[in-house]
Amino acid sequence: MSYQMSDYHYDNQTVRKFIYSSIFWGVLALVAGIWISVLFWAPGLNGPGWLTYGRLRSFHVNVMAFGLVLGALIGIFYYITMRLTKRPLLFPRVARSTVYLFNLAIALGGWGLLMGYTKSLAYNEFEWPASLLIVILWVLIAIVIFGTVIKRKEEQMYISLWYIIATVVTLAVIYVLNNLEVPAGLFKSYSIYAGVNSANVEWWYGHNAVGSELTMATLALFYYFLPKSTGLPIYSHRLSIIAFWSLVFAYLWTGAHHLVYTPIPDWIQTVAIAMSIFLIAPSWGSVVNGFYTVREDWSRMRTHYLTKFFILGITFYGLQTVQGPTQALRVVSSLIHYTDWVVGHVHMGAMGWDALVITGAIYYIIPRIYNTEIYSEKIANTHFWLVLTGQIIYSITMWIAGIQEGAMQKAVNPDGTLKYTWDQIVSKNIPYWQIRTLGGIIFVVGMLFFVYNVFMTARKGNALAASKA
Amino acid sequence: MAKNIYSKPVLFTILAVGTVLVGTLVTTFIPMMTAQMHPKLAGLKPYTALQLAGRDVYQSEGCPFCHTQTVRPLKTEVERYGAYSKAGEFYYDRPFLWGTKRTGPDLAREGGKYPDAWQYAHFKDPRAFSPHSIMPSFGWLQDSKLDPAQVQTHMNVLGFPYTPADIQALADKTRLDALVAYVQTLGTAVTRKAAVTAAVTVKKVHIKNPLAGNHEAAERGERLFEQNCEACHGKKGVGYIGPSLKDKNVFLYVKGNVPDDDYFDIIHNGTREGGVEDGRKEKGGMPSFGETLKKDEIWSLVTYIRSLQGEKEE
Numbered sequence: 001m002s003y004q005m006s007d008y009h010y011d012n013q014t015v016r017k018f019i020y021s022s023i024f025w026g027v028l029a030l031v032a033g034i035w036i037s038v039l040f041w042a043p044g045l046n047g048p049g050w051l052t053y054g055r056l057r058s059f060h061v062n063v064m065a066f067g068l069v070l071g072a073l074i075g076i077f078y079y080i081t082m083r084l085t086k087r088p089l090l091f092p093r094v095a096r097s098t099v100y101l102f103n104l105a106i107a108l109g110g111w112g113l114l115m116g117y118t119k120s121l122a123y124n125e126f127e128w129p130a131s132l133l134i135v136i137l138w139v140l141i142a143i144v145i146f147g148t149v150i151k152r153k154e155e156q157m158y159i160s161l162w163y164i165i166a167t168v169v170t171l172a173v174i175y176v177l178n179n180l181e182v183p184a185g186l187f188k189s190y191s192i193y194a195g196v197n198s199a200n201v202e203w204w205y206g207h208n209a210v211g212s213e214l215t216m217a218t219l220a221l222f223y224y225f226l227p228k229s230t231g232l233p234i235y236s237h238r239l240s241i242i243a244f245w246s247l248v249f250a251y252l253w254t255g256a257h258h259l260v261y262t263p264i265p266d267w268i269q270t271v272a273i274a275m276s277i278f279l280i281a282p283s284w285g286s287v288v289n290g291f292y293t294v295r296e297d298w299s300r301m302r303t304h305y306l307t308k309f310f311i312l313g314i315t316f317y318g319l320q321t322v323q324g325p326t327q328a329l330r331v332v333s334s335l336i337h338y339t340d341w342v343v344g345h346v347h348m349g350a351m352g353w354d355a356l357v358i359t360g361a362i363y364y365i366i367p368r369i370y371n372t373e374i375y376s377e378k379i380a381n382t383h384f385w386l387v388l389t390g391q392i393i394y395s396i397t398m399w400i401a402g403i404q405e406g407a408m409q410k411a412v413n414p415d416g417t418l419k420y421t422w423d424q425i426v427s428k429n430i431p432y433w434q435i436r437t438l439g440g441i442i443f444v445v446g447m448l449f450f451v452y453n454v455f456m457t458a459r460k461g462n463a464l465a466a467s468k469a
Numbered sequence: 470m471a472k473n474i475y476s477k478p479v480l481f482t483i484l485a486v487g488t489v490l491v492g493t494l495v496t497t498f499i500p501m502m503t504a505q506m507h508p509k510l511a512g513l514k515p516y517t518a519l520q521l522a523g524r525d526v527y528q529s530e531g532c533p534f535c536h537t538q539t540v541r542p543l544k545t546e547v548e549r550y551g552a553y554s555k556a557g558e559f560y561y562d563r564p565f566l567w568g569t570k571r572t573g574p575d576l577a578r579e580g581g582k583y584p585d586a587w588q589y590a591h592f593k594d595p596r597a598f599s600p601h602s603i604m605p606s607f608g609w610l611q612d613s614k615l616d617p618a619q620v621q622t623h624m625n626v627l628g629f630p631y632t633p634a635d636i637q638a639l640a641d642k643t644r645l646d647a648l649v650a651y652v653q654t655l656g657t658a659v660t661r662k663a664a665v666t667a668a669v670t671v672k673k674v675h676i677k678n679p680l681a682g683n684h685e686a687a688e689r690g691e692r693l694f695e696q697n698c699e700a701c702h703g704k705k706g707v708g709y710i711g712p713s714l715k716d717k718n719v720f721l722y723v724k725g726n727v728p729d730d731d732y733f734d735i736i737h738n739g740t741r742e743g744g745v746e747d748g749r750k751e752k753g754g755m756p757s758f759g760e761t762l763k764k765d766e767i768w769s770l771v772t773y774i775r776s777l778q779g780e781k782e783e
Contacts, residue, residue: 039603040572043596046605048612053605054531116529121564149478157475165478166485173489184626185619188525195559197506199567204497248485252492261541262567263556265505268496275492338537338571405571410545415689417766418548421696422574427601 007088010096011078012369014089016458017099018075019362023451025067025106030444032060037440040433050114058113058125064350065123065213066134067106072358073217074102074141077164079365080224081145084161085152095144098137105133117187121202123209124178128189131179138175142168159240163220166248170212178205196264204255211251214354218317219247219286221361222310226290229306229364235292243285250279257328260337269330276328283321290314305377308384309360316352316391320345335410340429341402344395351391351443359383359450366454370461375453383449390443394436401432510557513658515629516651518636522620523651526610526644527566535572535604538565538655551578551760552659563627573604580657581739584754587701587710588649598700610645678729680768682780690773693766697758706777711755717778721749732771736762 039046039053046052078095082088089095109126112118117127126134145168149161178201181189193201227234234240256264256272290311294300300307323345326332336342367374374380408428411419474481500506516524527533540546542553554577559565583591591598593608617639624631639647680686694706706714712722720727721740731747739757740746758767 039605041603043603043605048609052530052607054534055529057534058531118528118531119564120528120533120566122569146478146482152478155476157478157481161478162475162481162485165482166489169482169486170489173486173493182626184623188619188623190623190626191564193501194507194561194563195565196508196556197501198562198564199559200497200500200506202564204493245488249488249491252489253496254492256496258569259567261543262539263554263558265500265556268500271496334541334543338569340570342570409549410543412545412548415765416548416763417689417693418545418696421599423599423601426572426599426603430601 007092008082010092011082011089014092014095014099015075015079015365016369017096018071018078018102019365019454021099021103021106022068022071022075023454025063025071025110026447027451028110029060029064029068030447032056032063034437034440034444036060037433037437041430041437049116055114055116058118059110061123062113062125063106063110065209066126067110069213069354069358071102071106072362073167073213073221074098076221076358076361076365077141077145077167077217080160080220081148081164084154084158084224085148086154087148087152089144090147090151091144094140098140098144101133101137101140105130105137108133112187115187119181119189119191121178121191122206124175124202124205127187128179128181128183129186131175135176135179138168138172142172158224159234159237159244160220160224162244163216163223166244167212167217167220170208170216170248170252174205174208174212178202196262199259199262200256200264200268203258204252207255207258208251210349214349215251215317216248218354218357221357222286222290222314225306225357225361225364226293226310226314229310229360230294230297230300230304232293232296232300235289235295239285239289243282243289246285247279247282250275250282254279254328257333260328260330260333273328273330276325280322280325284318287314287318287321305380306360306363309356309363312384312388313353313356313360316348316356320349320353323348335406336402339402339405340398340432341406344398344402347398348391348395351387351394355387355391355447356384359387359447362450362454366457367461370458370464372457372461372464375456375460379449379453383446383453386446386449387443388446390439390441390446393439393442397432397435397439401429401436404428404432507560508555508557509560510555510658513557513560515561515627516654518617518620518624518629518631518639519642519647519650520654521623521627521629521651522615522639522642522644523647523649524566525620525623526648527651530607530610530648533566533568535568535570537568537571537575538577539567540575540577546575548761550575551656555659558656558658561627561629573602576652576655578656578659580653580655582756583701584710584756585649585653586754588652589645590710591700592645592648607645607648610648611643613644615639615642615644615647675728676730676733678733678768678771678775680765680772681729681775683772686765686769686772687776688773689766690769690771690776693762693770694773697762698770706774714774715777717775717780721746721751723749729768729771729775732774733767736767736770 036053036056078089109130112127112130113125118125119127145164180192182192183189191198223234223240253275254272256268257276260269294307294311301311327336327345363374363380405425408420408425413419474484539554540550547553594606595602595604617636620639621636701709701711702714703709717726718724720731727747734746735755737757737759740751740753740755742751742753744751
């Protein structure tokens with residue numbers, strides 16, 4: 001069987017549309033993020049209805065996780081899957097339809113959150129109609145990806161395909177099971193799970209939504225684009241096998257480390273804490289693999305501009321996966337849980353690891369889709385340094401604020417009474433929340449450089465195609 | 470290269486699903502089949518229609534982003550909020566709303582802590598109570614009325630009991646009314662510390678304040694007053710939602726001074742409508758502090774209140 005060039009052409013359009021859609025949702029979610037960070041030190045700016053913090057906060061998180069990250073990942077999954085199977089997507093029309101379904105789901109879910117329609121489940125707040133669309137979307141994506149893999153032209157499946165398959169099945173299992181709810185109207189539902197059980201299910205989901213979308217899926221990108229953009233082969237195949245299986249095994253045990261000291265059974269907490277510590281090993285398997293790959297020739301950090309996106313990305317992944325298990329420990333949890341520390345933790349992962357790897361991957365893909373070169377490496381470098389600076393300011397200020405909050409909540413007078421009122425604790429946080437906004441703005445400006453660079457590259461490619469025609 | 474699982478996608482996928490399911494089953498779905506995941510406190514009641522409507526508002530407005538609903542079994546948390554959370558408190562919560570962050574304080578023991586009037590005033594203007602509070606003002610929730618038919622649907626889905634009168638009564642309630650009703654239920658199913666009075670309930674003798682006139686106790690009392698009392702009784706006890714404490718000749722809205730241990734009782738036990746303290750009828754609304762304050766702390770507060778009333782210190 002031979003494939004027409006047009007098959008690939010259509011598929012490239014699908015990849016491109018997903019990337020553009022994700023950029024669109026990403027910009028909205030980033031702006032919402034900056035705005036809610038301002039509300040922390042200027043609460044008078046809260047308005048009624050959708051202008052209030054509680055609604056914009058869920059919009060920020062869910063549109064970021066599902067609109068920006070998931071959208072980009074689906075597009076990049078399609079791109080990688082075609083290259084690693086050496087064929088176009090099996091059902092190109094189905095693949096194209098998923099772009100529209102995706103945008104419909106995010107628009108419906110995001111609008112609903114602004115209207116106050118939420119399930120109140122972390123990382124799964126869209127009300128049931130949007131969730132249902134996401135389930136249908138995911139089934140279609142699974143059909144396209146599995147179909148393409150089964151009908152592949154390359155016998156061996158490369159590491160990235162393992163992670164793509166693991167992401168597709170894990171997200172399917174956790175998303176469906178955490179979305180078992182009884183509709184009570186068009187935009188309201190009640191979970192079938194109640195009380196401590198609902199907490200346990202939710203954090204099994206919540207932790208693994210991060211584990212599949214922000215970890216496994218991003219590792220799929222990492223293992224593909226690091227060798228591609230450096231021209232160096234992955235250091236150890238055996239290490240990636242061990243890291244893969246132990247990661248997908250261990251992740252699912254650890255959700256309850258989000259529930260330390262809550263009324264869920266103690267043994268579930270302890271098992272989760274122990275497995276969280278174990279998770280350092282497979283996480284660092286990929287970190288070591290990344291570093292040893294580039295150790296062959298560190299000069300590529302200078303000569304190949306994308307190298308630093310992936311190497312700094314995996315560095316933050318390494319820090320994240322040591323910090324996370326540390327936070328799971330009861331003694332650490334008792335200090336920093338429920339404080340801004342955790343906000344700093346999440347944002348190091350999202351802004352340091354996921355954002356760098358995903359934008360690096362898009363920089364690699366866009367010029368190849370348009371048969372051209374990147375518009376400006378200089379702008380890409382500016383983008384890199386801005387998002388790096390913004391993220392570090394963000395994370396570090398939140399860690400300091402978090403330790404301070406935790407310590408002030410625990411502080412007692414010599415007679416055993418509490419030393420600080422809640423009002424005093426909040427007042428000490430204001431300067432940190434202001435610096436956080438500054439870090440956020442620097443990060444977002446960096447991301448706008450990225451968006452500009454992507455569109456200018458596309459324009460260059462279009463102009464080139466027009467001149468050839 | 471020999472055929473291995475990395476060239477057999479179907480087998481590979483089955484193995485991946487199996488690997489993912491091990492931890493899933495052990496930590497989540499097998500426990501779910503056991504009673505330990507479905508505990509229920511004896512005194513726990515399903516939400517009324519108004520309370521459930523309030524819980525829906527609590528979800529819609531994203532309250533769990535800043536307020537947790539679980540007190541950890543840690544010394545300072547029990548000190549700040551009251552009894553640590555029990556598994557059986559959440560039986561009717563679909564889903565749980567424990568939250569992940571405390572930008573504001575935990576609310577697991579909020580029910581009954583302040584009178585309704587305090588809750589309304591605080592929702593409308595949080596910074597009037599805590600100058601550094603960053604909570605949004607929620608006065609606008611008063612502008613929209615509840616939809617009784619919708620709340621009835623919700624009650625049906627959850628299978629909570631109600632009467633037609635309960636649903637009719639919702640028609641003139643606002644979303645803020647519902648939210649206050651919900652917040653006032655939080656933690657109320659947990660048995661509070663038994664009311665221990667300073668003297669025996671039927672008093673023959675009054676107990677003297679062991680810290681009366683003690684300067685250090687008054688200073689400590691002032692600190693405690695700012696943390697626990699000022700929000701209702703105003704700065705230096707000038708009165709706000711709660712009555713002024715400056716006149717020692719008025720107690721429970723009745724003229725005539727009373728001994729120190731009557732103050733102790735009220736701080737320790739709070740008041741409830743129809744209650745009686747030293748022969749004076751209570752109107753209710755004063756929360757009890759017996760769980761969060763120790764005996765000598767309450768006596769220190771009494772000393773401080775007496776100093777506000779012009780009593781001299783040593």
